[in-house]
Amino acid sequence: MSGMAWNVGPHRPDAWPLRQREWRRLLALPSIMAVALLLRLQLLDHSSLSLDEAFTRYWIEQGQAFLWGEGRRIETNPPLYYSLLHIWSAIAGGGDSALRLPSALASVALVGMAGWLGRQVAGPAAGLGAAALLAVWPLCVWHGVEARPVALAPLFEAAALLGVFLWVRRVAGAPVHGGRGARPLAAPFALVVLGSVAAIHTHATALFFTAALGAALAGALLSRRAARLADLAPAAAAGAVIAAISGPQFLVFVAQRNSGNIAWIPPLSVWKVQSFAIPLGPGMAMFELPGWLRVALLALLLGLAAIGAARLRDRAAITVLLAVPMLYVAALLAASLGRPVLLPRVAVILLLPMAVLVAMGILARPGLAWRAGTGALAAGVLALGLGMQLYRPASATFANTLRPDYRAVVRFLQDEARCAGPVFTGHAWTLLGWPHYAPAERRPLMVVQLPEEEDFRRNPFFALHAPRSGITFLSAAEFGRMVESLPASVILVQRTPASSPPMRAQIAAWEARFAVERHAFGQGNNEIVVHCLRAPNPGRSGGGQSRAWTFT
Secondary structure, three states, X not given: OOOOOOOOOOOOOOHHHHHHHHHHHHHHHHHHHHHHHHHHHHHOOOOOXXXXXXXXXXXXXXXXXXXXXXXXXXXXXXXXXXXXXXXXXXXXXXXXHHHHHHHHHHHHHHHHHHHHXXXXXXXXXXXXXXXXXHHHOHHHHHHOOOOOHHHHHHHHHHHHHHHHHHHHHHHHOOOOOOOOOOOOOHHHHHHHHHHHHHHHOOOOOHHHHHHHHHHHHHHHHHOOOOOOHHHHHHHHHHHHHHHHHHHHHHHHHHHOOOOHHHOOOOOOOHHHHHHHHHHHOOOHHHHHOOHHHHHHHHHHHHHHXXXXXXXXXXXXXXXXHHHHHHXXXXXXXXXXXXXXXXXXXXXXXXXXXXXXXXXXXXXXOOOHHHHHHHHHHHHHHHHHHHHHHHHXXXXXXXXXXXXXXXXXXXXXXXXXXXXXXXXXXXXXXHHHOHHHHOOHHHOOEEEEEOOOOOOHHHOHXXXXXXXXXXXXXXXXXXXXXXXXXXXXXXEEEEOOOOOOHHHHHHHHHHHHHOEEEEEEEOOHHHOEXXXXXXXXXXXXXXXXXXXXXOOO
């Protein structure tokens, strides 16, 4: 033992602090993702299912054969999301939180992708800044707790976007941060193909995003000094694979171009441009603020993004952070010029490059005052938007439109013995959420079809949905005769503009002959009014107990 020497090397008093800093760098992005996940988990049970989420709940119950067959031709959103959620719900159940959890996980993964891309473009600080911003970005948070295809499509689109970034970097021979320089195109090829195919089979607008990716990739490859047409061969092969797999879905899109399911999209207007742009920045709830203020808050974020964009020199970064987003919006406009699909839900993927650019704008100057000031302003705008969006649920904003509180209505009807009898509703879309919450004995609905409304009985979805859910459609006259013949009934009304004069006349007649109790749940466009009609009240000569209410 005496001849054995222990070589422990020189003592380095700074070794442990170095390791601590390295651990902090390694754990920073996972920590931001963990905070993003906790925020979304807290919001999973924030409200009853929205109209669209209630549709998701019903649609996934129809089975895989239906989703990829008849359902594929009816629903304008492709079947992949519904198919995956069908499998998930068989494992985790069909509760509100269970249905929304995959969306939350996809949103958190998008935060991680923003962190990775920011690091590749501008270093670790930009990556962490982009991830932190996206973790609390109001539009990302909101769609991250919705059981809708729009929550999953951005994840697939982001995978394809990162594939294009790696593709351009490797063709140029530039090293990938944390990598070993130029490497084969197998990984970028797989990301572009798999991400694009999955996105196209998840959301209809992903077709435009994929076209934007292809055009931007081709432009980046041909803009190099030593560019050759042969460089496009792998990209052309990727496009061919995407087209071959997605061809049947593309034909479905073509067949649905005049579908009534997208007829609700309004024509181009200043308001529509605002409703697309404002959620990209401070959030949907900002429409409660004065116009000049919400535009100023959006301009602050866009200004920081412009400063970040001005610092871009790398071809790969310019391609994914500028070229793809601009081509995507241009494709949306060109393909639907009369009624452009400029909706906040299709803009979620744009938040990833925007978060990276804003982070780069905050880091554009080395001074602490600039970074702290601009960072605080950006965080303040997003926090204000998120706070208004989450903690003002009664306001009539985009964030909560068509989110009636079915839970409260069902609890009330279960506890209130005076509200007996069959349940009627006058708004056909209102019925979507009812079967999910109502007990079996109150689940059957009778829906009144008003003459001035769209005839929902001719809608392919309702023609399928009604018999499977025990729904009966009635004319206004049939409705009136049935209510007058019943000792008690319940009418659910979602707050919307007043109905036709004949219906108001019938309402006035019922108020004169019935005891009417009116109970409201929610406010604004969320409000559901429950009208409990009981047998004629001979003790009153002046009519029922309710005086003013609307029916649609």
